[in-house]
Amino acid sequence: MSSQLFQPFALGALQLTNRIVIAPMCQYSAQDGCATDWHLMHLGQLALSGAGLLIIEASAVEPEGRISAQDLGLWSDANEAALARVLDAVRAHSAMPIAIQIGHAGRKASVARPWEGGAQIAPAAGGWQTVAPSAQPHAPGEHPPIALGAAGLERIRTAFADTARRAARLGLDAIEVHTAHGYLLHQFLTPLANARSDEYGGSLDNRMRFPLEVFDAVRAAFPADKPVGVRISASDWVDGGWDVDQSVAFTQALKARGAAYIHVSSGGASPLQQIPAVPGYQVAFAERIKRDGGLPTIAVGLITEAEQAEAILANGQADLIALARAMLYDPRWPWHAAAKLGAQVVAAPQYLRCQPREFKTLFR
Template sequence: MSLLFSPLAVGPLALRNRIAIAPMCQYSAVDGVPQPWHVQHLGRLAISGAGLVIVEATGVEAAGRITPDDTGLWNDAQEAAFADIIQGLRTYSDTPIGVQLAHAGRKASTAAPWKGGQALTEEEGAWTTFGPSALAFKESWHTPVEMTEADMDRVVAAFADAARRADRAGFDLVEVHAAHGYLLCEFLSPLSNQRTDQYGGSAENRARFPLRVAKAVRDAWPRTKALGVRFNGSDWVEGGVALEEVVAFGAAMHDLGYDYLHLTSGGNVARADIPGAEPGYQLRFAEAVKVAVPQAVVMAVGMIFDPHQAEQIVASGQADLIAIARAALDDPNWAHHAAVALGQAENLPVQYERAGKTTWPGYGRTV
């Protein structure tokens, strides 16, 4: 029996296997409302064979969008559109669907990658950005407004409200985004947080606001549904967040009642040198948190595309869940194919069974 394809309880949520499809921004929404693109994108992932699908970073307020094309969960139209998508998915798939709630902080008000990916100009509809300190992500980007207590209160309330909307829309899981240089990550790192008040300085102070957000979401999100957090294991720059701080934050989130901890890295400093070509290059962070908080469910991500590597990670106890992203875009049937590679049943949807590796007479033949 493959451990990758063994069931796992993530808090109250039962997963059929240990494969999760990580959030991937599609930059295809209109006023935060998901579009037909999202219907087909999420519909395909819902029959991918993965145990869990997490919807892209979704803004909790308009100012928290990365781009004007991000999905959002701050108004009724957005909530209703997601509810319609999930209702449709449930006619053919019981795969748990989660959503990542996010605030882009100082990395907000930019163009989609294929539109240049740079800070928006006033003519392009730029908006005011917020951060822990008035430090731009890079020279050509907007300098954020240093957040006041009132700003923090607003964002805390926005996260809690978005969690309630996600519940009403029918999501099975919420993931709080505290990684990749977005707002909560910015507070956690000394490279982006240079405050001198109770929210800056020591690691405990830098974690104070993210933990306020985390508690508000925990209070707003039902205990009958799963709740997790994605956070950075490293800034990949000297003087950035330290591994012992990462471990302490993970332990604090677990103590707050978060059902899983999702370890990633990078994105907080433009000059970072990230060794992204190495398969499993972020695994050390997941393993460190798993060792320190063995009772927590830990998710690993980062260039994990070989099923045998994924199996080994779970079998060794380095992590409990494997998140894939680009591998699923490249091959939406990655999980089905991984099952075959590991000697498990392919379990394609019945409508696709005739294309299975063991039933399609033409598979593997050469001319």
């Protein structure tokens, strides 16, 4: 039987040659939101990996939406031009479809890069004022965010839509709306961050309202024949927080609005989270959302072996497999997986002579 991992898959009209997705991974290497030569090297090597889809890292829709001051953005003409330079170079040598994840960090913005400690940088220390559904900091001792009012909500909705239009002009093949990991849209969803008493807080329907409005704005601004998916945290891993039942309801609402897929992650909303980080620890969430939410799902999280990825698909637990750290460690992971599973990958002609003798039919 042929490998499920290397079967084609369609996200709406977007045809993928296999089920391997390169997950968005923050590089903290942009300048004023603009892609640099690092992104050219980083995305260039990943685009030669043989995966079915490459998703560019979380790109902020406004400067205040960056996680760190070195985050990639797509809010300005300069950002758009810098990313166009990278995409032109990558596309000259790879036909791999490329998507982009767009988001806003909310109260988790204005932090140092991970290798610089990752702590919040308050406005008085050179950071910026963060915003959130409610004026509650992510962690004790942090500078509190400002609760968004009507004007702020409208500004951010518009920023998401404007970024989607820039993505369309760049010819990107899909958009992933970042509604996970404790960032702004997740902050509206979870009771751990949303203490509002207006139409955007309280009940599940109210907490879903702003993320759904943002999705609608992005969907309307991006070409109708190109998919828009959503990254979610299926669970906060904290009692009283966001959970998989609410994630199913959110998925059903997104499906009704034309979402193409759900990329299923977890955590990020609270430093109190207790995550059992074992291989495939999020796969059960993807399985439940696929079954009850009615949308294709991408499973991600400590999936490192080809046989593990194959089993997830063969068991019907997800439709696609996303890799992040595993791809950084082994940028040829799809090649090696195909060799193990008796499949083929697309390889650049410059690399054809590296095909191992025992895998003479690996490349196509």
